[in-house]
Amino acid sequence: MNMQNTAYDTTAAQPVTEQETLLKVRNLQMDFGGLKAIQDVSMDLRAGIVTTLVGPNGAGKTTLFNMITGHLKPTAGEVEWLGDSLLGKPPWKIARQGIARTFQDLRLFTHMTVEENILTVMEQGGWLWQSGGMSAKTARQERVASILERTGLKDKARVRAIDLAYAERKFLCMARIMATDSRLWLLDEPASGLDPNSYGLFLELLRSEVANGITVCIIEHNLDIVVNISDRIAFLDQGRLLADGLPDEILNNPELAAIYFGER
Numbered sequence: 274m275n276m277q278n279t280a281y282d283t284t285a286a287q288p289v290t291e292q293e294t295l296l297k298v299r300n301l302q303m304d305f306g307g308l309k310a311i312q313d314v315s316m317d318l319r320a321g322i323v324t325t326l327v328g329p330n331g332a333g334k335t336t337l338f339n340m341i342t343g344h345l346k347p348t349a350g351e352v353e354w355l356g357d358s359l360l361g362k363p364p365w366k367i368a369r370q371g372i373a374r375t376f377q378d379l380r381l382f383t384h385m386t387v388e389e390n391i392l393t394v395m396e397q398g399g400w401l402w403q404s405g406g407m408s409a410k411t412a413r414q415e416r417v418a419s420i421l422e423r424t425g426l427k428d429k430a431r432v433r434a435i436d437l438a439y440a441e442r443k444f445l446c447m448a449r450i451m452a453t454d455s456r457l458w459l460l461d462e463p464a465s466g467l468d469p470n471s472y473g474l475f476l477e478l479l480r481s482e483v484a485n486g487i488t489v490c491i492i493e494h495n496l497d498i499v500v501n502i503s504d505r506i507a508f509l510d511q512g513r514l515l516a517d518g519l520p521d522e523i524l525n526n527p528e529l530a531a532i533y534f535g536e537r
């Protein structure tokens with residue numbers, strides 16, 4: 274992809290090669306009837322970095338997430354989290370192991386307030402019991418306040434999700450994933466539809482969470498975001514993993530650019 278005209282923040286994309294592998298997928302396949310949505314995909318998600326999944330519409334990116342999180346049962350292949358197979362586990366068990374995700378269609382509790390949306394996740398995760406000496410109530414309040422602050426939603430705590438602006442809803446999705454205390458975040462187009470201001474805030478938030486030890490795999494179409502946030506990029510097309518490497522290698526590959534921009 275020719276990125277020459279795009280601002281490239283090199284601090285976000287240092288060569289990354291040695292990290293522990295948190296999640297492995299091996300020879301994954303997903304058939305929907307005659308459609309081979311994922312074909313023989315093997316890749317690793319390494320700890321503490323941002324891996325971006327890119328590829329044209331219908332490439333199989335969300336399907337890959339769905340197989341990792343137990344929302345779809347692969348036709349063949351293996352998914353391993355810290356060496357243990359995730360196959361056959363229901364989504365809630367996989368979530369409890371430390372893998373959280375967001376969805377393209379947001380899936381917020383629209384008639385609950387921002388604060389309530391966050392609290393439901395914390396309660397599901399059992400976080401309230403880990404209050405480290407503080408009363409559970411104080412710990413919970415501090416935790417929610419910190420998440421609201423970091424996601425720019427401090428003044429919206431008591432606003433219902435349905436009454437938020439679109440960008441605020443996207444940040445509420447981020448707030449909810451933060452509240453899970455998961456180690457790996459799978460983000461499905463978290464920045465789509467954000468205005469430039471909001472996506473500056475989004476990049477800042479993601480960078481600071483990664484600096485604090487979160488591992489991220491993100492599906493993203495916005496090339497500015499891809500360029501600015503990726504430590505590794507995996508390129509999918511028609512269910513196949515065509516390339517998986519450092520951003521420079523992928524973004525400067527003219528064959529991948531032609532596929533991405535529909536010019537093949």
Ligand SMILES: Nc1ncnc2c1ncn2[C@@H]1O[C@H](COP(=O)(O)OP(=O)(O)OP(=O)(O)O)[C@@H](O)[C@H]1O
Binds near residue numbers: 308
């Ligand atoms: N549940 C399903 N049943 C049948 N076909 C499906 C199902 N889910 C996805 N597909 C098909 O599988 C292919 C891959 O879809 P997927 O949503 O994973 O692509 P994607 O790369 O995430 O696309 P986009 O960037 O548009 O979100 C598409 O052809 C899609 O229509």
